[in-house]
Each structure stands twice: as structure tokens, then as C-alpha cells.
Amino acid sequence: MKLIVLLALVGITAAVMQIGVMKVKSTRHRLMEQGLWLQHLKDKEAKLLDNKINVLATVGQIITDYDDSEYVGNITIGTPGQPFIVNLDTSSANLWIPDITCKSCANYKPKFDSTKTSTYQTNGQSWSIQYANGLAKGVLGVDTVRFGADGTQQLVIPKTTFGQATSVDTNLQQNFADGILGLAFQSIAVDNVVPPLINAINQNLLDNPYFTVYFQEKGPALNVPGGVITYGGMDNQNCGSLIAWQPLSSATYFQFKMASIGSYSNVKGSNGWDVISDTGTSFIGGPQSITDLLAYGAGAIYDSDYQTYFIDCKANPSPITIVIGNNTYQINQKQLIVDVDWGNNICEWAMRPITSSGFGPAWTLGYPWIRQYCNTYDLGGKRIGFSLANGA
Numbered sequence: 001m002k003l004i005v006l007l008a009l010v011g012i013t014a015a016v017m018q019i020g021v022m023k024v025k026s027t028r029h030r031l032m033e034q035g036l037w038l039q040h041l042k043d044k045e046a047k048l049l050d051n052k053i054n055v056l057a058t059v060g061q062i063i064t065d066y067d068d069s070e071y072v073g074n075i076t077i078g079t080p081g082q083p084f085i086v087n088l089d090t091s092s093a094n095l096w097i098p099d100i101t102c103k104s105c106a107n108y109k110p111k112f113d114s115t116k117t118s119t120y121q122t123n124g125q126s127w128s129i130q131y132a133n134g135l136a137k138g139v140l141g142v143d144t145v146r147f148g149a150d151g152t153q154q155l156v157i158p159k160t161t162f163g164q165a166t167s168v169d170t171n172l173q174q175n176f177a178d179g180i181l182g183l184a185f186q187s188i189a190v191d192n193v194v195p196p197l198i199n200a201i202n203q204n205l206l207d208n209p210y211f212t213v214y215f216q217e218k219g220p221a222l223n224v225p226g227g228v229i230t231y232g233g234m235d236n237q238n239c240g241s242l243i244a245w246q247p248l249s250s251a252t253y254f255q256f257k258m259a260s261i262g263s264y265s266n267v268k269g270s271n272g273w274d275v276i277s278d279t280g281t282s283f284i285g286g287p288q289s290i291t292d293l294l295a296y297g298a299g300a301i302y303d304s305d306y307q308t309y310f311i312d313c314k315a316n317p318s319p320i321t322i323v324i325g326n327n328t329y330q331i332n333q334k335q336l337i338v339d340v341d342w343g344n345n346i347c348e349w350a351m352r353p354i355t356s357s358g359f360g361p362a363w364t365l366g367y368p369w370i371r372q373y374c375n376t377y378d379l380g381g382k383r384i385g386f387s388l389a390n391g392a
Contacts (some may be wrong), residue, residue, distance in 0.1 A: 023102045024121075027036045048303055057207040058232040059155040061148045063088070065218045065226025067340050068367065069282045073229065074149035078117025081146055084110055084178045088229060089280030090213075090377060091253050091364075092182035093189035094129060095145065095196050096163030105165065107173035109382065110153055117362075119144045119158070119345075127163050129190050134169030136180075145196050147231065155231050161193050161319035176223075183211070183279070185379065195232070200378060202387055206232030209380030213279055214238040214389055215371045220339045239374035240388040244327050248276055251382045255317045259323040262297070266292050266362070272323075273362040277375050277384060281366030284336075288353030294320060298333065309349035313339055329386065335368040 025030075063071050064085070073088045077097065082096045094331045098108040105111060114120045121142040128137035132234040147152040151181065165179070182189065186198050194202070201209045212235040215227040228238060248258045259265060259272040273286075285291075291309075295302060317341050319330040338348045350368045369375075372392045376385035 014026075020319075022376070029101045029109060038293070054222045057205075058230065059147065059153055059206075060235075061088075061155070061227060061231065062152065062225060063215065065143075065216065065224050066176050066222050067220055067369075068217055068226075068338050069340060071215055071226050071279070071367065072178055073147070073173075074152075075180070075181060076146045076148075076150060076154070077112060078114075079119040079141050080117070081144075081150060082110065082112055082117065082151060084112075085173065085176065086179045086181040087177045087280050087333070088181050088213075090183045091186040091276060091280050092129075092180060093186060093195045093198075094127070094163055094182045094193055094263060095180070096127075096129070096136060096165050097179035098158040098168060099164035099166050100170065101164075103139070104170070105173065107170070108178050109113060109169075110178055114141060114143075114164070117143055121159075123161060125191065127191055129163075131172060131301065133173030133174075136165050136168045136172055137165070138164045138166040140164070140191075140193065147196075154211045155200060155205065157196050157203070157205065160196045160199050163193075177266050178282075178294040183377065185251050198379065200231070205216040208232050210376055210378040210385075212239065212366055212374055213370055214374045215279075215369050216367045216389075216391070217335060233389075234376060235374055236389050240390065242376070242385050242387045243329075244325055245378070245381075245385045246325050246381045248377075248382045253361065254377050254384050255279070256324065256384055258271060258363060258365075259284070261290065261322050261326075261363070262294050262320055264293065273359070275363035275365055276361045277369065277377070278364050278366050279370060279375075281364050282338075283350040283352040283366050284331075284368055285352045285354035285364040285366070287355075291351045293355045294351060295349060298336070298349060300351075303354075309351060310342070310346055311337060311349040315336060322365075324386070327386075329373060331368055331372050334392065335371045335392070 004222045014017050061073050063073050072085050098105040098111045100111040123140035123142055125140045142161050143155045145160040146154040212230045214235050218224050223378045248256050253276040255276045257272045258275040285338050297308045300309040301317050302309050317333050319332050322329045338350050356362050373386045
């Protein structure tokens with residue numbers, strides 16, 4: 001730069017400039033001679049994949065409905081992807097699927113085979129998770145996890161730690177799913193494993209650190225499209241405008257305060273009940289003293305043998321109101337009357353008594369609530385948002 005300025009000052013004009021060129025080996029030849037060319041190609045592919053992933057900032061995952069009592073989604077693990085159907089669960093935070101070495105996994109057809117994926121990394125740490133309906137345990141592995149089925153738009157999350165189940169209790173295998181994908185906070189993850197969705201957020205793969213769930217009511221039908229989960233944004237196609245954000249009272253589950261349900265409020269606490277929004281629960285659960293009263297008002301009768309409420313399928317009781325923050329919401333009985341082919345015009349009423357024993361949330365808002373209102377789970381802002389679901 002100083003030379004150019006000097007030439008300009010003395011009035012010298014350079015019409016032609018010749019620069020000597022020295023012949024050198026190409027990068028390809030040098031890397032081949034050093035035995036590094038193949039690794040260079042792998043690194044280049046990985047970088048291109050990363051760039052492709054980062055463009056994918058909002059992703060919709062199609063949900064499959066089974067009798068309105070189970071909503072599941074497709075994922076793949078590995079390269080090439082091995083497909084699995086999983087429960088998408090906001091009340092847990094670990095991902096696990098059955099492993100090929102699992103001798104007790106007779107009810108599972110797809111099983112993960114680490115020898116058939118080029119992106120698998122061994123972890124080897126053992127894990128064990130106790131659920132209400134059984135125990136699952138195994139070892140941890142690391143691989144690329146993709147939300148969504150092959151042939152659809154997928155959320156690709158490299159280097160994700162997941163559980164390879166080597167033992168699963170029989171009762172836990174009775175669902176339509178092959179495993180569980182936890183969507184809650186890392187604070188409740190067994191062994192503090194980074195949940196797949198948190199891993200995606202940490203890698204800046206999404207526009208926003210939240211996801212929106214839309215479930216549909218389809219009645220007694222198996223394996224039908226039942227909604228969508230939108231990762232990284234709101235669902236403007238299936239959900240109305242956001243009604244309100246509610247701050248979480250605990251960033252473990254998606255737990256917040258509910259002031260009242262029906263005409264009943266928590267007489268023991270002025271701030272209301274602790275409640276969680278749970279994409280892995282079929283019904284709404286709460287203290288039996290309250291669910292019995294709500295059931296009586298709807299015309300439902302509790303059966304202690306089946307531990308459920310039964311109701312006439314043609315019943316049409318009034319909606320149930322729920323107060324959260326400064327807003328009042330309604331759950332239509334259409335969402336609460338579940339036809340699971342009991343016969344004789346008998347349906348289940350989708351509430352269930354639960355006991356918190358003073359620990360954890362007093363209420364669980366499951367499928368009936370989420371079918372009525374799209375729930376947006378904000379992992380970054382530690383809050384939850386509600387908007388009316390289309391068709392509800």
C-alpha cells in the first residue's frame with residue numbers, strides 16, 4: 001500500500017506488471033502423498049453436512065395416532081439410518097431403543113445394530129431407568145439421531161448420546177412404540193445425559209429453543225396421522241394465535257401452576273396446584289377427591305378394578321374449565337370421551353386419579369389437554385405457551 005502511494009506521488013504509472021509464478025504440488029497430491037487425502041474427504045463431507053443441517057432451522061415431525069391413547073413418532077439412528085418408532089415424552093429426558101443384544105426384547109422387531117452404522121461411537125456406560133410400568137436398562141452409545149422418518153424432512157442431530165437397551169420388562173413392551181424419546185430438561189435425565197433435543201439446541205440447529213405439539217382426535221383408529229411436532233418454532237398451520245406464556249415453576253418437567261379446574265381450586269395453597277403438561281400420558285390425572293367430583297358432574301363412574309372412569313359414549317356434558325395465570329381455558333368433553341371399543345356404547349372418560357403424596361406435581365395434563373390446545377415447550381425461556389388447536 002505504501003509503495004502504491006509513493007508511485008502516485010512521484011507521477012510514475014505502471015502499465016504492466018509481471019509476477020513470477022512458482023509451480024507447486026496441488027493440495028490433493030500433497031495430502032495423498034502424506035496419506036491424509038481420505039480423511040480430508042471425510043472432513044469435507046462432514047462440513048458440508050453441518051452446513052446443510054444449520055440451514056434446517058424449523059422441522060415438523062409427523063405423529064401417528066393409536067386410538068387417541070398413544071401418539072408416537074418416527075426417528076432413525078445411525079448412518080445409514082435404522083428406523084424406530086418412539087413415544088415422544090415431555091415427562092422424561094432420555095432416548096433409548098432396544099439393542100440387538102437384548103434377549104428380553106421379544107416384542108420389539110427393530111433392534112439397533114451398532115455394527116451397521118459408520119457414525120457410531122462406543123460409550124459403554126451402563127444405565128437403568130424405572131418407569132411406572134417397568135424397568136429398562138443397558139449401555140450408552142453415541143450416533144447421529146434424526147427426528148422424522150426416512151424420506152421426510154428430518155432434524156439431524158450428530159453425536160447424540162442414547163441408550164441401547166439390553167433388558168426391558170415385558171410390561172414396558174406392550175406399547176406400539178419401540179422406545180422412548182425424552183423431550184424434557186437435562187436436569188431429570190438419568191446419568192445427566194444430554195437429551196437429543198438439548199443437543200440440537202446446543203449445536204444451534206434450530207431457530208428457537210422450543211417446540212410446538214399439535215395432537216388430533218381421531219377416535220377408534222389405529223396407525224393414522226394424528227398431528228405434528230414442530231421443532232424450532234410455532235405451528236401456524238395447525239394452531240391459532242398464542243394465548244399466553246406461562247412461566248415454569250420447575251424446569252425439570254414442564255411444570256407450572258394451575259389455579260383451578262372446574263369449580264375446584266387448591267385450598268391448601270394460595271398459588272394453586274403444581275401441574276405438568278405431558279405428551280406421554282393418555283389422560284388427565286389429579287387427586288381422586290377432585291376427579292371423582294368432576295366425573296360425577298360429567299356422568300362418569302369410576303371402576304376400581306380397571307382403575308378408570310367409564311361413561312356413555314353419547315354423553316355430552318359441559319366443558320371443563322381450567323385457570324392458568326390470568327387465562328381461562330376449556331376442555332371439551334369430545335376430548336375427554338375416548339372410544340376404545342369397549343362395546344355396549346361404553347367409553348372411557350379420560351381422567352384418572354393419581355397420588356403425588358406431597359412430592360411432585362398434583363396434576364398431569366395429558367392428551368385431552370394437548371388435543372384442545374397446542375402446547376409450546378420453551379426449553380430456553382423455561383416457560384410454556386398455549387394456543388387453540390385447529391378443529392378443537
